[in-house]
Amino acid sequence: MRRADRLFQIIQILRRSPRPVTAGDMAGELEVSVRTIYRDVADLIGQRVPVSGEPGFGYILDDAFDMPALMLTPDEIEAAVLGAQWVAGRGDPVLAKAARDLIAKITSVVPEHLRPFIADPSIGAPFLFRQAPDGIDVARTRTWIREGRKIRIGYRDERGDTSVRVIWPVIIGYFDEARMLAAWCELRQDFRHFRTDRVTSAEFLEDRHGVRLGVLRARWKRSIDARLSARAASSRG
Structure with a gap:
């Protein structure tokens, strides 16, 4: 080295x-x-x-120290490109555009000898077929998550049954088949997961739920752990 x-x-x-x-x-x-x-x-x-x-x-x-931007190694560049490729193929339109812009910005500022790691990376995200369209503005949902606001949604489950719920959005998961919105559901008084392509309507409320995002997300993670533990205990029994 x-x-x-x-x-x-x-x-x-x-x-x-x-x-x-x-x-x-x-x-x-x-x-x-x-x-x-x-x-x-x-x-x-x-x-x-x-x-x-x-x-x-x-x-x-010292925390105040700031290095010049984008002093990246080839491995770091390929990691960034791989992540951006994945998001560009699976993210909502706003996030996908941001991922493409990120690749362009990295290309414009890294030294010339590192640009081949962007133009011809040794790794790549798999091709993704078109996903079903979202029934909710995912970019706005991300803003509501950060601001701790509620959303009223109409939802159609896998059986075709519909309901209206007020939710506290927690996090959006990006999967190959669909995007998934994890949220606290006031109707069920529990955490639920909603496929964004099954949302039939969405009203972005100004009401705040009053729980810090870190706290809400920790509660959601604990609920996931509890369900997994219960499922494992049931399978052993």
Whole structure:
């Protein structure tokens, strides 16, 4: 590994860690000696990179530090391109356009020698046949999720039965066959999952449900875990 690449990787290691990282841990990850890490950290500090700490205790990077944009490795570029390809093929129209724009922006700013990793990546998302159209504005739903607002929907289940529900949207899942909206359902007083192509009407309410998104999402995850545990216990019994 070139020294410049190693210095960059040291910064990346420090950025992703919420606690001090020892020279030994960095040396093990980068497959170099501890002495090399000491020397590299000293060089970073000499270049005014805000690293603090000491041998034996560990090093931390100041939260205010901001590296130049898009200093990406080939693997990181291909990971970004793969993710953007997948979203461009499966996301709602607004998100799909954003994914295509993201690829264009990455292409415009990375160095010339890295552009082949975007134009001709070694990986790719599988082709997706057209999905059924959404019955709800998915882009607006994402905004309502972030703002903690309610939605009144008309819904048709797999049997063709219809109902009207007020929901607290939690998260949208993007699958090959359809998009799925997870939400707290006021009618059922429980979390439910709604295929967006089975939504027959949607009224975006100004009412807020008053639960922070992180809390609501944690409750949803616990409900999923409880259902999986109950299903596993039932199968064993």
